[in-house]
Every structure is written in C-alpha cells, then in structure tokens.
Amino acid sequence: MPCVFCKGHDRYSFMSIVNGNYICRQCGAGDGFSLIMKVSDCSFIEAVEMVGQYLGITRQGYSNPIHFEENIELRRLEKDRYLKEAAAEKHRQEAVAAQRAVRLWNSASLANSEHPYLIRKQLPALGLKQSGNNLLIPLYAHDHELVNIEQINSCGKKFGLKNGKRKDVYYRFGQESWTVYICEGWATGASLYLMEGQTIQVYSAMGKGNLTAISYIAKEQNPDSRLILAADNDTHLSGNPGLKDALHAAEAVGATVMMPPAISTQHRGTDFSDFYLANGGHAYGTL
Numbered sequence: 001m002p003c004v005f006c007k008g009h010d011r012y013s014f015m016s017i018v019n020g021n022y023i024c025r026q027c028g029a030g031d032g033f034s035l036i037m038k039v040s041d042c043s044f045i046e047a048v049e050m051v052g053q054y055l056g057i058t059r060q061g062y063s064n065p066i067h068f069e070e071n072i073e074l075r076r077l078e079k080d081r082y083l084k085e086a087a088a089e090k091h092r093q094e095a096v097a098a099q100r101a102v103r104l105w106n107s108a109s110l111a112n113s114e115h116p117y118l119i120r121k122q123l124p125a126l127g128l129k130q131s132g133n134n135l136l137i138p139l140y141a142h143d144h145e146l147v148n149i150e151q152i153n154s155c156g157k158k159f160g161l162k163n164g165k166r167k168d169v170y171y172r173f174g175q176e177s178w179t180v181y182i183c184e185g186w187a188t189g190a191s192l193y194l195m196e197g198q199t200i201q202v203y204s205a206m207g208k209g210n211l212t213a214i215s216y217i218a219k220e221q222n223p224d225s226r227l228i229l230a231a232d233n234d235t236h237l238s239g240n241p242g243l244k245d246a247l248h249a250a251e252a253v254g255a256t257v258m259m260p261p262a263i264s265t266q267h268r269g270t271d272f273s274d275f276y277l278a279n280g281g282h283a284y285g286t287l
C-alpha cells in the first residue's frame with residue numbers, strides 16, 4: 001500500500017498487528033511508535049503520550065530498575081537463591097534416602113561370609129549385612145548417623161541408594177584406639193583392620209574425593225589419637241592420585257602417610273587390600 005509518510009503506491013507493507021511493525025522500501029522499517037514519531041516528527045515520549053491519549057490511559061513515568069551493575073547483582077542473588085534451593089532439595093532427598101537406609105539395614109540379616117565379594121577379598125563379614133544377594137555396607141555421616149548403604153552384588157558391582165548421600169560419608173571399623181587409619185575403600189579398610197589384629201580403628205572414606213573430609217571427621221572423633229593415611233599406591237595412574245590425595249588429607253589434619261609397596265596385581269596399582277592378599281589374605285581373618 002502507499003506509505004503514510006513518504007506516499008508512493010505500493011512501497012509500504014504492514015507486518016504485525018501485535019507491535020505495528022512495518023516495512024517501507026523507501027523510508028525504512030520500524031514499529032508502530034516509530035511510525036508515529038516519523039509521521040508526527042516527534043520524540044518517543046511524545047508518541048507514547050499520543051497513543052495514551054488515543055487509548056484513554058495516562059502515561060506514568062517508567063524508570064528501568066535494572067541498570068548494568070544492579071543487573072549483575074540481581075543475577076548473583078538469583079543464582080545464590082537457586083543454589084540454596086537446589087542444596088535444600090538435595091538435602092531433603094538425602095534425608096528420605098537416609099530413612100530408607102535405616103529401614104533396609106534394620107530389616108537385613110547378617111552377611112553370608114560366602115558372599116563372592118568377601119571370598120574374592122578374603123575377608124570375613126565383619127558385621128556387614130546382606131539383602132538378597134547384595135552385601136550391605138552402612139555409610140555414616142559426621143555424627144555417625146546412618147545415611148546411605150552401599151550395596152555390592154554377587155558380581156562385585158557397587159551401588160548406593162537412590163539420592164543417598166555420597167559425599168563425606170564413611171564406614172568405621174573397630175573402637176577408639178591410639179592409632180587410627182584412614183583409607184579409601186571398604187575392603188582396604190577391612191584388610192588393614194585385620195592385619196592389625198582388629199585392635200585399631202579404621203575409617204574407609206568410600207572414595208578418593210572424601211579422604212580429606214573424612215580425615216577431619218576422624219580427627220574430631222579421635223582428638224588424642226595419631227592419624228595415619230593409608231594411601232592407595234596408584235602407580236598405574238599419572239600423578240599417583242591415591243598418594244597425592246592422601247598427602248593432601250594428611251597435611252590438612254597433621255597425619256602421617258603410609259603406602260603399600262607396588263605389587264604386581266591384575267588391576268594394576270596397589271592398595272592395602274592387594275597387600276593383604278599378597279601376604280596371606282584370610283590367614284589374618286582367623287584372628
């Protein structure tokens with residue numbers, strides 16, 4: 001159609017009834033307000049006034065509350081709120097999983113010492129329980145509250161409860177003692193415990209990432225004991241993460257570190273479970 005501004009007869013196309021967008025091949029494109037500004041040769045505010053009068057609404061001053069710095073601050077607050085909500089939700093789910101852990105633990109029977117995992121690691125059940133074919137390892141949080149259960153099926157596959165807490169949880173062997181060991185895995189901890197004649201306390205941190213946190217917990221629960229990080233000797237991995245993480249944890253709590261000598265094993269690397277097996281295995285278990 002003809003352009004209301006620059007006339008002609010077919011240069012103008014009306015594009016949108018929502019915002020008045022138009023295109024004129026002669027004088028350019030814009031939205032409805034820009035067309036009023038063009039035709040009436042006025043400012044945006046004046047165009048708004050005109051539209052307001054036409055519609056019977058009074059214009060109210062609009063101040064944009066989000067300036068650049070404030071925008072960053074608002075985003076940061078929003079992100080904080082989101083993270084807090086996510087953490088609260090995770091905490092809530094972990095609490096539900098902890099209730100399931102208690103029910104599962106209370107209803108399970110003592111572990112069969114013939115469970116394939118125990119046979120393979122040459123370990124007695126040491127107070128573990130069993131549900132069906134799954135060996136149950138109770139996992140505790142800092143106040144020794146049962147919060148999750150690691151299950152090991154007959155093929156040796158390990159899995160926790162859905163939504164169960166994995167971070168900063170441990171399994172603990174033995175009573176308070178002068179020497180307290182901290183290591184990564186359950187079988188490693190059990191092997192150390194047996195090699196020391198079940199006379200010491202051992203914390204299994206259930207993974208490398210937990211070593212430092214569990215070392216702090218061990219120190220808090222045993223303020224007068226000497227702590228020893230029993231490292232995995234991960235010679236098969238670059239940078240030996242087992243030793244590196246143990247050194248890091250030891251430095252954090254003022255502990256010493258010991259590490260098994262590298263033994264040729266099927267899965268490469270050496271932990272104290274391999275060391276125990278290489279030195280007679282269940283011979284220790286009869287103590």
Ligand SMILES: [Zn+2]
Pocket residue numbers: 003004005006007011012024025026027028
């Ligand atoms: Zn035009």
